[in-house]
Amino acid sequence: MALSEKDIELKIREEAKKALATGEVSCVIGWTTTRFPDKMKPFFAETEAECDELVWNKYCINGTAKYALDDRYPSKKFAIIARGCDSRAINRMLKDKQLLRENLYIIGVVCDGKENPICEECQHKNPLTYDVLIGEPVPEQIDEKRFAEVEAFEKLSPDEKYEYWAKQYDKCIHCYACRNACPACNCVECYADQYRTGWQGKASDRIQNQVYGLTRAFHVGDRCIECGECERVCPMGLPIMRQTRKMLKDINDLFGDYECGMPDDAMPVLGGYTLADPDEFM
Amino acid sequence: MARIGVFICHCGTNIAATVDVEAVAAAAREFPNVAFATTYKYMCSEPGQAMIKESIEDYNLDRIVIASCSPRMHELTFRKMLKGTKINPYMLEIANIREQCAWVHTDRAKATEKAIDHVKMAVAKVGKDKPLTTSTIPITKRALVIGGGIAGIQAALDIADAGFDVTIVEKEPSIGGHMVMLDKTFPTMDCSACISTPKMVDAGAHPNITLKTSCEVEKVEGYVGNFEVTIKEKAKYVNHDLCTGCGLCQTKCPTKVPSEFNQGIGTRPAIYIPFAQAVPSKPVIDPTCCLKLTKDKCGICEKVCPLQAINYKDETKYTTEKYGAIVVATGYELVDWAKMYPEYGGGKYADVITGLQFERLVNASGPTEGHIVRPSDGKEPKDVVIVKCVGSRDQNKGKSYCSRACCMYSAKHAHQILDKIPGSNVYIFYMDVRTPGKGYEEFYDNTRADGAQYIRGRVSKIFKEGDKLICKGEDTLLGKQVTVEADMVILATAMEPAANIADVAGKLGISIDSDRWVTEAHPKLRPVETQTGGVFLCGTCQGPKDIPDTVAQAGAAAAKVMALLNHDEMETSPMISSVDQTKCSGCGYCVEVCPYKAISLIQVPGRDGNRKVTKTVADVNSGLCQGCGCCAATCRTGCIDLKGYTNEQILKEVDALCQ
Structure with a gap:
């Protein structure tokens, strides 16, 4: 029988306490309540008492994994409450060599979706990587409509597409929230934050906004784990996932079935060199 | 303030016929920081080079742009020229207004406009050039x-x-x-x-x-x-x-x-x-x-x-x-014709052999001590068919290339059979006869005089009837079907690279083409070097x-x-990658894409806030790096720069073009 929401919450608290009790873990990253009943916030439980403040309900939406990057050189382990999407985010950052597996204690939780539209498309309700698992694994669904939106959009003429994106990016305010939330955006110093390099203009004008949008899409294109955090956090409501999904669709068309954040050793398709690469152009 | 000199070459009429070089020079004089601009008939000639050197002195230039042919032609020439001046040899940019402009356009007005753009970009780039110095490494002899x-x-x-x-x-x-x-x-x-x-x-x-x-x-x-x-x-x-x-x-x-x-x-x-x-x-x-x-x-x-x-x-x-040096001489193998040509029996007839098998048959130290006999029954063959281009010049079934040696060895085989077996007949099915070599055409003529019968066309089928191999083909010169009853068939099979060449090439970091032949650095001017x-x-x-x-x-x-x-040490090119290790995230994707294995991740001491930590960052081996730039393109942070082609310089060029 599947565990109830409350059972899971209690189990999370229990596992969090156990993790802290080992003395190897500095804090447990999860969620806690706010003054709004339908908003939970990320929470770092550092003591046994604080573990009782950890919660699990359908409003626990924020990704937990990326907070591990706040301390890139930790003296102790981080424990992370990880759903399927969080575990893929962890795999992403492990593959990108930004986290060390031995610095993580992963408390996996089987998740049947939150109050977040992207959860309806979720293909990984079960965590892929974990040290301890809470809940019984459930069968995964294949999202047949993964690229439906992109396919429909592709039918528009180039002018219509440009008009659409120009309008969307005219709204961008360069807050970089999409980048901050994204587990694939894990550079020590983002290109967009550098000054006097000529990469990214700081002005909020049509050209610079579009340069940012395109560059971001290409930087995460073959590494996107489809958690949808970029689009969720955008204060201006830009359909950012549509861009990354287009990249992923093209990669699927060109390189075969492709999903990121899996626990295998495959390199991102655009970030590798193999002897089998044809080089007729040389 | 940079003082840039712009030198525009006529290249005889190669450039000047399509591009108004004087107009380009006039436009260049208006570009920022250009102190001097002129044209000359042949910039690479001795008087051309002397003129550039004089101008450097006269106008106190500190960097130059030469608008001429491809940098692959004369960049090195002009670098050598600069060695004798006060300017560092790497404070030089070439604007390619010949291959990329004059040679590919016919409209003079538009070509001139494009040439001006090329020069504008080079001027923007040269402004950010920095002096580079070569270093030396010892050589294992x-x-x-x-x-x-x-x-x-x-x-x-x-x-x-x-x-x-x-x-x-x-x-x-x-x-x-x-x-x-x-x-x-x-x-x-x-x-x-x-x-x-x-x-x-x-x-x-x-x-x-x-x-x-x-x-x-x-x-x-x-x-x-x-x-x-x-x-x-x-x-x-x-x-x-x-x-x-x-x-x-x-x-x-x-x-x-x-x-x-x-x-x-x-x-x-x-x-x-x-x-x-x-x-x-x-x-x-x-x-x-x-x-x-x-x-x-x-x-x-x-x-x-x-x-x-x-x-x-x-x-x-x-x-x-x-x-200190490696020579790749891994040679060839013959294609597996049996898989490609089931219609020739696919290997089930013992008397359908390859040219190389015939070489062993006819060799005095071979298994038959030089007697040409059928492998199946040891009888001397009287009628022999030679089929050329088996696997070569056949885009549908084999390789598109010509295997080069087969025309001649097939003629030789015919000659040997006619010589050793009195009264024998040799029929050679061919597409073309290619004899470009000293004494080759004469040899072919002699073989025909010996009695070899050349039939222009491919063999479509070989099958056995009793003791005979029936070869059906077409004589395309007569436009009719031909059937030859043969005792033995020799296939002139195509050469292909050694089976493990991709493996060897990968270990050496050299490239191979779609047919797996090793690629030379330049097909004409560097034919025995690799990349x-x-x-x-x-x-x-x-x-x-x-x-x-x-x-x-x-x-x-x-x-x-x-x-x-012969040298004790050698100069290395300074146009290689360098990593800004303060920005590097240590993701290691540059390591993965480097075809020369020139980048590795190293541990360096660093700071995180007020803590001392050990950071993992990318590091370029200057001896291995060939300056291809794959790493620079892969780096999301933009912390890898190719010296002489820095990110800043490329962006300056783009800016100049888009202004």
């Missing part, structure tokens, strides 16, 4: 030759004669390659073994040459002048230090398997010297068929060996040695060729090796 065919042997002999140590790595138990299998060489009809075995003996006895047979290259590290190569020596099961090559063991061995050297016609024992003139002339045991090694029975060779040289417990050994410094090529690993071309190329590769090893 030894060469490695991969492959012991005629190409490898010739290259090794030439390098060794110049006084350098050479190692030949050969995967077979003997050097010699394909040439020693051949009977006669066209067009002179020299005995192939008679002219190649002395070279093999020379290589074996040369004080500067080390032969490593039954060996393969396992791993290559390092860079030009300083390669570290791990060589895998397969178990021979015979101690060659003790063995005198008496050959007693192979006469007593009870196992018989098809002989590789004789192309499957005839057999050899499990312990064997591949052929009579093998170098080294000492046996090895084939572990796949030896009864002792497969079933722990027999052991006769150990009993009969008077010197106790047999060692069944021999193992694969690995040795690592340093070399990787210090790695050279010769022979058929680069493309099909005959023996004279192979030997000439081997000599050329040897000359390049000697030129490299």
Whole structure:
């Protein structure tokens, strides 16, 4: 029988306490309540008492994994409450060599979706990587409509597409929230934050906004784990996932079935060199 | 403030006919920081260079733009010129207004406009040029030759004669390659073994040459002048230090398997010297068929060996040695025609043989002692069909390229058959007859005078009827079907690169084309170099060729090796990658994409807030880096720059163009 929401919450608290009790873990990253009943916030439980403040309900939406990057050189382990999407985010950052597996204690939780539209498309309700698992694994669904939106959009003429994106990016305010939330955006110093390099203009004008949008899409294109955090956090409501999904669709068309954040050793398709690469152009 | 000089070349009429060079100069004078702009008929000529040098002095220039041909042509020329001036040779940009402008356009007004854009971009880029200095690295004065065919042997002999140590790595138990299998060489009809075995003996006895047979290259590290190569020596099961090559063991061995050297016609024992003139002339045991090694029975060779040289417990050994230069001479194999052409019997008729099998048949030291007989029944064939272009010039079934040597060896085979078998008939099915070589056309003429019948067309089917092989084809000159009843069919099968060439190329960091031939650095001007410094090529690993071309190329590769090893140290190009390690995230994707294995992740001390930490960052090996820029394009943070093509410079060029 599947565990109830409350059972899971209690189990999370229990596992969090156990993790802290080992003395190897500095804090447990999860969620806690706010003054709004339908908003939970990320929470770092550092003591046994604080573990009782950890919660699990359908409003626990924020990704937990990326907070591990706040301390890139930790003296102790981080424990992370990880759903399927969080575990893929962890795999992403492990593959990108930004986290060390031995610095993580992963408390996996089987998740049947939150109050977040992207959860309806979720293909990984079960965590892929974990040290301890809470809940019984459930069968995964294949999202047949993964690229439906992109396919429909592709039918528009180039002018219509440009008009659409120009309008969307005219709204961008360069807050970089999409980048901050994204587990694939894990550079020590983002290109967009550098000054006097000529990469990214700081002005909020049509050209610079579009340069940012395109560059971001290409930087995460073959590494996107489809958690949808970029689009969720955008204060201006830009359909950012549509861009990354287009990249992923093209990669699927060109390189075969492709999903990121899996626990295998495959390199991102655009970030590798193999002897089998044809080089007729040389 | 930069003081830029712009020099626009007419290149005779190559540029000036399509581009209004004076208008380009006038426009250039208006660009920011341009102190001087002029045109000249031939900028690369001596007076042209003198004019540039004078202008540098007269106008106190500190960097220059030359608008002329491709930088591949004359960038080096102008760099050398700058060495004698106060300007650093790398404060130079070439605007390619010939190949990328004048030669590809006809509209003079538009071409001029484009040339002005090219110059504008170069001016923007040169403004951000920084002086670069070359550094030097020491050179290990030894060469490695991969492959012991005629190409490898010739290259090794030439390098060794110049006084350098050479190692030949050969995967077979003997050097010699394909040439020693051949009977006669066209067009002179020299005995192939008679002219190649002395070279093999020379290589074996040369004080500067080390032969490593039954060996393969396992791993290559390092860079030009300083390669570290791990060589895998397969178990021979015979101690060659003790063995005198008496050959007693192979006469007593009870196992018989098809002989590789004789192309499957005839057999050899499990312990064997591949052929009579093998170098080294000492046996090895084939572990796949030896009864002792497969079933722990027999052991006769150990009993009969008077010197106790047999060692069944021999193992694969690995040795690592340093070399300054590497020559790739891995040669060719014949395509597997049986898979490609089921209509020729797909290998089920014993009397449909390849040209190389015929060479063994007609060879006095071959399995039939030089008697041309049918492999199936040992009868002398009277009617022989030769089919050319089997697997070559056939985009549908085989390779698109011409295999080059087949026209001539087929003519030679026809000549040999007509000469040795009185009253015989030879029919040669051909697409074209290609005889571009000294004495080749004359040889072809003689073969036809001997009585060989050339039929223009492909053979569509070969099948057996009684004792005969029926060859059906088309005579495209007469436009009718032809049927020939043959006793034997010889297929002129295409050459293809050695099976493991992709593996070897990967280890060396050199590129291969879609047919897997090794790519030369420049098809005309750098034909024996590869894209990787210090790695050279010769022979058929680069493309099909005959023996004279192979030997000439081997000599050329040897000359390049000697030129490299003759120096104690060498200059390295300063136009390589550099990593801004303060920004580097250590993701390592640059390591993955580097074709030259020039980047690695290293640990460096760093700070995180007020803590001392160890950071992982990318680091470029300046000896290995060839300046291709893959890493710079991969780096998301933009912390990798290619010196001379920095991110800033590229963006300046884009800005200049978009203004």
